[in-house]
Amino acid sequence: MEINGRSLVTGVMGYPVSHSLSPVFQNAAFSHMGLNFVYVPFEVAPLDLGSALEAVRVLNIRGINLTIPHKIEASKYLDGVSEESGILGVVNTVINENGRLLGDITDGKGFIRSITEDGGFEPEGARVMLMGAGGSSYAISGALVNRGIRSLFICNRTENNSLRLKKHLSEKIGFNKVSIIPFRDRNRFDFKGEVDLLVNTTSIGMKPGDLPVIDEDKIPGLRFVYDIVYNRVTELIGASRKNRIPCLGGISMLVYQGAVSFELWTGKKAPVEVMKKSLPSVE
Template sequence: MKIDGYTRLAAVVARPIRHSLSPMIHNAAFEATAVNGVYVAWDIAETDLQATLENVRRYDMFGINLSMPYKSAVIPYLDELSPEAALIGAVNTVVNSGGKLIGHNTDGQGFLVSLGEYSVAGQEMAIIGAGGAGLAIIAQAALNGARAIHVFSRQQSVTKVSRSLEPIVAQTGVELTVTALNESEELQRLLKQSSLLVNSSSLGMDGHSYPLPAEVQLPANLLVADIIYHPFETPLLKRAKSEGLPTINGLGMLLHQAALAFELWTGKAMPVDLIWPQLEEVVKTRT
């Protein structure tokens, strides 16, 4: 990688962030595309967030990515929001367009791209959890024409989740239901209507916890996806795979949301086929 007086900077901003794989992904992309850029990780306090955004302009950076806890906190310091970022009230990518800072959210679209040939348009889907990443997936699926989205949530969170999804329903008109995870019969009925099941919760990250009641069956022809990529195969994916169902873990979402950000910054496509095996190897060695 060549660094000179014309090198531009990009960064991921969060707390904590030292564990992030984003520097590996983006620096590989800069090198492969011959874009003169460098990507670093910044662990900053929230009190420094405004100054960080000012520095994006000051130093003519490509922009920044954001992770927790700053995806919503950054919004007051931006000049404009993309439709999906405005819809969910969260930003994971800031683009410096000639000094104008535009907030995007590539999480939802990155996930949908990771599904390959599968399209949510006209389909019913189910999703476990509606936190940051889950909300982005729900919003993007609605924007992409999903016929119905069934959200499975903890019983104590059903009312809160329902309220958080009201703007998506109002803007897109999507049919959206919220069901408590302890309502096994209703979960089973909604799964039978769905062609896609997504786990966007943290259940399974420990390698042991299973996000659905054990008695709920996974219907035939259901595509099962998990946004977790460490471990590489969660208990949900293991069960689905053992029953002959197609499965997708969260590594594709990680890569494709980064690819969308890279293209927003540089105008060039990230060579995901080149970076994928490198990323897969890094993740597997951490497992």
């Protein structure tokens, strides 16, 4: 990659940021496409976020990703946000349009592209079991609702968080076909004939030795299993493969949410296969 006087700068702001995989696959994509862009990590402490985003404007940085802990606070320093960002109250991508900083969120779009393009599964009409009701579950459930799922079960360890997500889906996007499954009852629930798609958005599976988020005997009968955990092949993915249920791990979503950012900054279709291949294998 050759940097010269016309290079456009993009990057990620987080605290910490050194674990981020985005510099790896974004630079691989720029290089493959022959685009004069570079993507760099910026460690930005929470109190410095306003100054850092002002620097994006002043230094004419083309685009920024935001990761923990900046996704919620960022919008107050921006000139506008997309409708989806406004509904979710989070921003993970900033586009600098001639000094106007616009915020967007690419997780939901990335998830849908991943499950349809990589997974070959169409969520429209599906009955979905969502494990987890944390940060990532909001963008994913919102995107699934917008894609036309038939119904949603939410199953989360802390039931109040399930109720909060149910309320959000009802009030913000008018979706009411939501049932809550208590987490302790998940292995007593009859999945067969009730659920087509299982999506894990909990952090269960990040550590070797974690139990699958549901018992293995619940997996046959599902049409697709998606686990957004991306640092390793989880026990849920292992059990799905063993039972020959189509499934996908979180690397795919990670790459597609980055691909959407890439497309917002460059106006070009992202080379997702190149981006995936640039990452260390977790298979």
